[in-house]
Amino acid sequence: xxxxxxxxxxxxxxxxEDLFERVGTxxxxxxxxxxxxxxxxxxxxxxxxxNKLAIFGLILLVLIIALLFIGPIVSGKDYQYIxxxxxxxxxxxxxxxxxxxxxxxxxxRVCVGGRISIYIGLCCTVVMFVIGALVGALAGLKGGVVxxxxxxxxxxxxxxxxxxxxxxxxxxxxxSMFSLVFAMSLTxxxxxxxxxxxxxxxxxEQDYVQAAKALGASTGRIIIKxxxxxxxxxxxxxxxxxxxxxxxxxxxxxxxxLGVRPPETSWGALASAxxxxxxFYPHQLFFPCLLIVLTMLTFHLIGDGLSDALDPKLxx
Amino acid sequence: MLKFIGKxxxxxxxxxxxxxxxxxxxVAGAPGDPIAAKVGQMPEQAQEIIEEKYGxxxxxxxxxxxxxxxxxxTGDFGESIIYTGKSANDVIKTNTWVSAKIGLLAIFFQVxxxxxxxxxxxxxxxxxxxxxxxxxxxxxICVPSFVFAAVLQYFxxxxxxxxxxxxxxxxxxxxxxVAAYAIGGIASYTKYMRNSTLSVISEDxxxxxQAKGCTQKRTVRKHVLRNSMIPIVTMIGPAVAGIFxxxxxxxxxxxxxxxxxxxxxxxxDNDYTMVIGLTIFFxxxxxxxxxxxxxxxxIVDPRIRVAKGKK
Amino acid sequence: xxxxxxxxKNLHVSFKTYAGISHAVRGVDFDLKKGETLAIVGxxxxxxxxxxxxxxxLLPKQNTMIDKKNxxxxxxxxxxxxxxxxxxxxxxxxxxxxxxxxDPMTSLNPTMKIGDQIAESILIHNKVSxxxxxxxxxxxxxxxxxxxxxxxxxxxxxxxxxGMRQRAMIAMALACKPEILIADEPTTALDVTxxxxxxxxxxxxxxxxxxxxxxxxxDLGVVASVADKIQVMYAGKIVERGNVDEIFYRSTHPxxxxxxxxxxxxxxxxxxxxxxxxxxxxxxxxxxxxCSFAPRCEYGMKICRLKYPRETVxxxxxxxxxxxxxxxxxxxxxxxxxxxxxx
Numbered sequence: 016x017x018x019x020x021x022x023x024x025x026x027x028x029x030x031x032e033d034l035f036e037r038v039g040t041x042x043x044x045x046x047x048x049x050x051x052x053x054x055x056x057x058x059x060x061x062x063x064x065x066n067k068l069a070i071f072g073l074i075l076l077v078l079i080i081a082l083l084f085i086g087p088i089v090s091g092k093d094y095q096y097i098x099x100x101x102x103x104x105x106x107x108x109x110x111x112x113x114x115x116x117x118x119x120x121x122x123x124r125v126c127v128g129g130r131i132s133i134y135i136g137l138c139c140t141v142v143m144f145v146i147g148a149l150v151g152a153l154a155g156l157k158g159g160v161v162x163x164x165x166x167x168x169x170x171x172x173x174x175x176x177x178x179x180x181x182x183x184x185x186x187x188x189x190x191s192m193f194s195l196v197f198a199m200s201l202t203x204x205x206x207x208x209x210x211x212x213x214x215x216x217x218x219x220e221q222d223y224v225q226a227a228k229a230l231g232a233s234t235g236r237i238i239i240k241x242x243x244x245x246x247x248x249x250x251x252x253x254x255x256x257x258x259x260x261x262x263x264x265x266x267x268x269x270x271x272x273l274g275v276r277p278p279e280t281s282w283g284a285l286a287s288a289x290x291x292x293x294x295f296y297p298h299q300l301f302f303p304c305l306l307i308v309l310t311m312l313t314f315h316l317i318g319d320g321l322s323d324a325l326d327p328k329l330x331x
Numbered sequence: 332m333l334k335f336i337g338k339x340x341x342x343x344x345x346x347x348x349x350x351x352x353x354x355x356x357x358v359a360g361a362p363g364d365p366i367a368a369k370v371g372q373m374p375e376q377a378q379e380i381i382e383e384k385y386g387x388x389x390x391x392x393x394x395x396x397x398x399x400x401x402x403x404x405t406g407d408f409g410e411s412i413i414y415t416g417k418s419a420n421d422v423i424k425t426n427t428w429v430s431a432k433i434g435l436l437a438i439f440f441q442v443x444x445x446x447x448x449x450x451x452x453x454x455x456x457x458x459x460x461x462x463x464x465x466x467x468x469x470x471x472i473c474v475p476s477f478v479f480a481a482v483l484q485y486f487x488x489x490x491x492x493x494x495x496x497x498x499x500x501x502x503x504x505x506x507x508x509v510a511a512y513a514i515g516g517i518a519s520y521t522k523y524m525r526n527s528t529l530s531v532i533s534e535d536x537x538x539x540x541q542a543k544g545c546t547q548k549r550t551v552r553k554h555v556l557r558n559s560m561i562p563i564v565t566m567i568g569p570a571v572a573g574i575f576x577x578x579x580x581x582x583x584x585x586x587x588x589x590x591x592x593x594x595x596x597x598x599x600d601n602d603y604t605m606v607i608g609l610t611i612f613f614x615x616x617x618x619x620x621x622x623x624x625x626x627x628x629x630i631v632d633p634r635i636r637v638a639k640g641k642k
Numbered sequence: 643x644x645x646x647x648x649x650x651k652n653l654h655v656s657f658k659t660y661a662g663i664s665h666a667v668r669g670v671d672f673d674l675k676k677g678e679t680l681a682i683v684g685x686x687x688x689x690x691x692x693x694x695x696x697x698x699x700l701l702p703k704q705n706t707m708i709d710k711k712n713x714x715x716x717x718x719x720x721x722x723x724x725x726x727x728x729x730x731x732x733x734x735x736x737x738x739x740x741x742x743x744x745d746p747m748t749s750l751n752p753t754m755k756i757g758d759q760i761a762e763s764i765l766i767h768n769k770v771s772x773x774x775x776x777x778x779x780x781x782x783x784x785x786x787x788x789x790x791x792x793x794x795x796x797x798x799x800x801x802x803x804x805g806m807r808q809r810a811m812i813a814m815a816l817a818c819k820p821e822i823l824i825a826d827e828p829t830t831a832l833d834v835t836x837x838x839x840x841x842x843x844x845x846x847x848x849x850x851x852x853x854x855x856x857x858x859x860x861d862l863g864v865v866a867s868v869a870d871k872i873q874v875m876y877a878g879k880i881v882e883r884g885n886v887d888e889i890f891y892r893s894t895h896p897x898x899x900x901x902x903x904x905x906x907x908x909x910x911x912x913x914x915x916x917x918x919x920x921x922x923x924x925x926x927x928x929x930x931x932x933c934s935f936a937p938r939c940e941y942g943m944k945i946c947r948l949k950y951p952r953e954t955v956x957x958x959x960x961x962x963x964x965x966x967x968x969x970x971x972x973x974x975x976x977x978x979x980x981x982x983x984x985x
Contacts, residue, residue: 034945035970040920040938171346176572176617178579179610186598186606187357263475270477270580271595286477290584293481294489294496304478311473319469457704535748541700542743543763543814544736546729553762557753 059248062324069320076313079306080133086126094119094127095278103296112302116292121285125302128280132262133310135195135281139261140254142200147207148250154208155215156234162212169205177202178267185268190276199264207253214246248325255318259311266307282307339625343618350614351402355395358603358610398607408608413600419608422593427575429499430582430589434574436505437512442567444513445520446560452521453528453559454551464521471518477580480511484584497586508585512578516570523566528559561628568624572617647821647854648674648697649717654709655692655701662927666692668878669712674822679848679855681865683901684875687923690858693875694824697856698741699723699731737767740815744827746807750799756810757783757795763817782813786843805836809843816847823848824856829864841868862905866890871959874898877924877934884960892979894954894962897935899977933965941966941976 028034063069087094090111098118106113112121154165181198188194218224219242227237266283268274270290275281282303289300389397401407408419452464484507488496494506531537532555540554575590582592590609597605655667667689674680682690695701696708697716708714708724716723723734735741743749751759760779764770770778776795783791786809799807808828815823825844829837845868848855859865865872866886873883874897882895893899900919921938924930933939936946946965954967965971966980973981 028945028949030945030949030968030970032970034948035943035965035968035972037941037943037972037974038947039940039942171349175346175350176613178573179613179617182594182598183354183357183606183610186601259473266475267477267580271583272599290477290481293485297485300478300481304475304481307475308473308478311475312469315469315473535743535745536751538700539743539749539811539814540751540762542698542735542741544732544734544766545762546732549766554751554754558751561753 059324063320066320066323068316069324072313072316072320075309076317079129079310079313083126083129083133087123090120090123090126092120092123094123094280096120103292103299105296106298113296113298115285115288115299116296121299121302124280124285125282125306128282128285128303129306129310131192131275131279131281132265132283132307133258135192135199135265136258136261138196139200139203140257142196143203143207143257144250144254146200147204148211150204151208151211152215155212155219156238165208166212169208172202172205173209175202178264181264181268182271182273185273190273192275192279195265195268195274199261203257203261207250210249210253211246214249215242218242218246248321252318252322252325255314255321259314262307262310335629336622336626339622343622346618347611347614350618351399351611352395354607354610354614355398356391358607359391359394402611408612409604411597411602412604413602419605419612422590422605422609423612426588426590426593429587430575430578430591433505433508433512433581433587433589434578435571437509437516438567438570438574440509440513441516441520441570442563445517446524446563448517448521449524449526450528450551450556450559452525453532456529464525468518468521468525471514472522474515476511476515477584479514480507480581480584483507483511497584499585499587504585504587508578508581508587512581520563520566524559524563527562528555531555531559534558564628565624568620568627571624572620575613575616645676646673647676647719649715650693650697651715651717652712653693653696653714653716654712655689655696656707656709658705658707659927663707664926665929666878666926667696668929670875670878670880672873672880672883674854674856676821677848677852677854679857679868679870681857681859681869681872682875683859683862683865683872685860685901685923687926688875689878690875691826694741694826694856694858697723697824698735698739699726699728700735700741733767736763736815736820737818738820739822739824740818740820741824741826742808742811742815742828745831746804746811747831749811750802750807752799755796755798756802760795760810760814760817763814767818779813779817782817783810785816785847786810786813788813804832805840808832808836808840812840812843812847816851816853819851820853822854822856824858826858827860828857830859830861837864844868862890862901874901877929878926879934879963881935881964882960882962884957888957888960892956892960894956894960894967894980895964896939896941896966896980899980900938933963941972943972 096119098114101110101114101118103116104110104114104118110120110122112125115121115124150165150169154162180202184198184201185194188197224237224242227240232240262282265274265281266286269281269283270287272287274284274287277284285303286300286307289296289303292299398409401409406420408423410416410418448464448468452461455461484496487493488507494503497507498504537550537554540550545553575594578587578589579591579595581587582589583595586592590613594606594609594613596602597609650670650672653667653670654665656663656665670689670693672680682693684690692701701708710724714724718734718739723731726734750756757776757779760782761772761775764775764778765772768775780791780795783794788794788806788809794802794806799810802810812828823844828844829840832840841864844855844857847853855868857865857869869886871883871885872889873880874889874895875881876897882889882893882898884893889898890902893902904918919938924934924937930936930947932945932947932949933942933951936942939946943965945968951963951965951968953961953963955961966973966976
């Protein structure tokens with residue numbers, strides 16, 4: 016029998032009789048599946064954990080929040096205490112971030128203001144998410160006329176100039192925490208609603224949901240078992256990206272004098288006050304801005320990490 | 332296409348009407364009527380003049396009808412309640428172009444620089460250039476524009492005295508506000524352009540182009556660019572629409588006599604009539620810009636053009 | 643007619659992936675004569691598309707490794723394409739060797755008119771004016787039997803049906819009258835009725851232009867009427883080759899058998915269930931030492947899993963790499979046509 020040598024694949028195994036014993040497809044199943052199968056969320060968490068930048072962001076965020084609450088206790092100062100003799104001090108061992116134009120301790124003010132900023136960011140996000148998810152789910156699940164009406168309203172609100180609405184509302188409603196949150200989340204939920212609706216429509220058409228329906232699963236079961244896990248991911252990314260957006264907007268409003276009412280303060284209000292002193296005491300602007308930037312950074316890193324972890328295809 | 336534009340226009344007019352109405356009633360018809368309250372604080376003589384002039388003796392609804400009639404027939408956006416004789420139309424006439432110039436310049440730089448950087452990053456994916464651009468993008472996105480403005484003002488103008496701290500009128504006055512305005516946008520355009528280019532590069536038709544014998548340069552120019560620009564074009568429109576709102580802070584910081592500057596001033600002065608007038612004007616610009624975008628989008632993406640033409 | 647225009651020698655292609663290095667093509671040899679049709683058949687992921695993209699030089703450069711140490715060569719008219727610069731390759735692509743792809747829905751640029759896309763390949767390779775290129779493009783569209791060609795030239799891909807798009811793709815690929823057309827699953831994404839039309843079109847154009855065709859497919863049914871020779875690929879290797887008769891009636895590799903059995907036949911007895919091959923192709927990051935089909939092979943022997951078989955030659959055209967053709971092999975229960983002595 017003429018045979019051709021197949022290069023470099025030949026081992027030194029002698030072709031002895033016993034090797035020609037038939038074994039068939041023995042051991043076919045199971046053998047290939049080496050890895051333990053993980054649940055979806057365990058897998059997401061595993062991928063998120065392996066993203067060093069995202070973990071760095073998460074740790075930094077925890078540190079910042081801890082600082083905001085522990086800071087004033089450690090510094091032992093009151094954020095409203097005015098010491099006319101100590102105006103516009105630079106950073107020192109006594110006043111870590113210096114003092115402002117009224118002699119108040121800037122470090123304590125940055126901590127207390129930061130709480131307000133983050134609190135507003137979180138409140139707005141929660142309101143945005145709850146309204147958006149409910150409305151979006153309603154539109155997506157009900158469909159038909161309900162969907163049409165909701166989408167019309169969304170389109171209308173989406174076409175409004177966001178900042179102007181916020182300005183008008185805060186102007187009309189007066190300066191309070193409630194009016195701030197109300198004004199900022201009034202238009203923001205539209206995006207969430209659209210996204211949730213889109214996801215639901217997309218998933219509704221997918222074969223596995225059709226299959227579940229055909230197998231007689233109830234609507235409630237489909238929502239809990241199929242729609243929720245699949246929409247949750249994209250919503251989580253949206254949430255992490257929204258918090259810094261709201262902190263940004265709050266800073267903006269405080270900057271033009273429509274933010275929180277003194278003596279309460281926020282990062283935006285502090286930055287605005289620091290801006291007045293920029294030429295001679297730049298540190299008064301620097302510290303609040305540093306905290307804003309760092310917080311934004313952490314949320315962005317976490318959000319990026321989350322979206323990578325949720326959709327590994329995107330990263331390749 | 333014409334039908335599509337017509338429908339879009341009708342919708343826009345409805346939107347504008349609703350905005351104008353809501354603004355008027357929110358501001359003028361708020362509990363306690365701020366306009367009436369404001370007038371109440373003035374000296375009696377002034378009060379009478381103003382009450383007559385603004386028709387404050389009439390109920391809100393009637394004032395609204397008069398206002399809308401004036402707006403639609405003569406294009407009168409209303410007169411300031413604080414500075415007698417100064418109308419919203421004056422402010423619009425003299426200051427719109429100032430804001431527009433800064434905003435359009437900034438958007439021009441945002442798009443050109445952002446698109447180029449995004450393209451470079453995507454085509455060099457995974458290489459050092461890509462990493463550097465991505466890090467810069469993340470940093471720039473995290474810094475609010477007023478922080479940029481402050482940093483630029485402090486170093487370029489105050490410390491190094493390269494450009495004036497603020498002021499208006501000459502070319503050198505544009506540098507700081509335009510730069511501060513542009514940086515954040517450059518970062519977002521870079522980010523979106525990078526993503527969209529990456530997804531276009533992995534499309535089958537790019538392989539087809541290469542299989543045809545297109546060089547890399549030609550593939551990028553003829554096949555990648557146009558397709559990856561589609562999502563960018565959709566971003567430009569709202570950006571142009573947002574010029575006036577986006578420049579509030581910068582105009583205030585650099586003391587630029589633009590629309591935003593006067594709007595913020597009107598808001599802090601509680602100059603309600605001026606706020607109503609300017610808000611409606613902003614809304615017109617905003618909604619108008621969105622229509623232009625829709626039409627532009629149709630030109631770039633033939634799928635939309637034809638689909639809409641058929642409807 | 644018998645001139646060999648393409649020779650692929652010991653081609654090894656591997657990819658860097660997140661999980662490790664994937665050995666997609668592991669030693670492939672074949673040659674192609676002028677005007678001939680070669681079919682490469684196998685399941686998805688067996689390396690057939692990678693082989694064809696390697697010929698075109700279209701594999702992504704960042705993560706692809708073509709191992710030249712083993713003397714890998716792709717000889718086109720005796721010149722090694724693997725040694726060509728990117729610039730030289732662009733001159734070959736689309737003019738001497740063309741390729742059409744599986745999914746005509748995504749393979750055309752959505753924002754460019756069909757006419758411009760066809761004219762582009764003419765413009766790149768020939769020194770002609772734009773008008774001339776468009777004229778030739780129009781002729782190509784007529785050649786692939788697209789009705790109303792002049793109007794169609796000005797339309798965009800989304801205004802075309804799937805079959806029309808594949809015709810446009812063919813027009814684009816053949817615009818420069820290439821010597822070789824590589825068709826990668828050209829009919830897989832199309833309706834059954836359209837499939838036959840497209841295959842007929844490729845067949846008739848092949849004769850008209852006297853070009854060679856490499857037809858890459860997973861569907862043996864498509865191959866039967868058009869191919870001159872067939873090679874069956876599995877896990878990056880060619881396991882059996884032969885002409886149409888040999889592969890369809892006298893196949894000697896259990897994998898070829900399995901593929902043939904999974905094609906539905908008109909004469910199938912109603913009670914017979916359609917054969918389906920169990921398991922999936924192996925993981926190419928850790929390719930098995932022995933025959934990669936062994937774990938799925940009902941006739942598999944111990945040696946199959948330890949050592950890769952030599953090629954047994956049955957005729958000028960037919961060879962097979964399988965231990966069953968070893969004299970010591972256990973041939974109990976094998977179909978008779980499989981038990982044939984080599985030459």
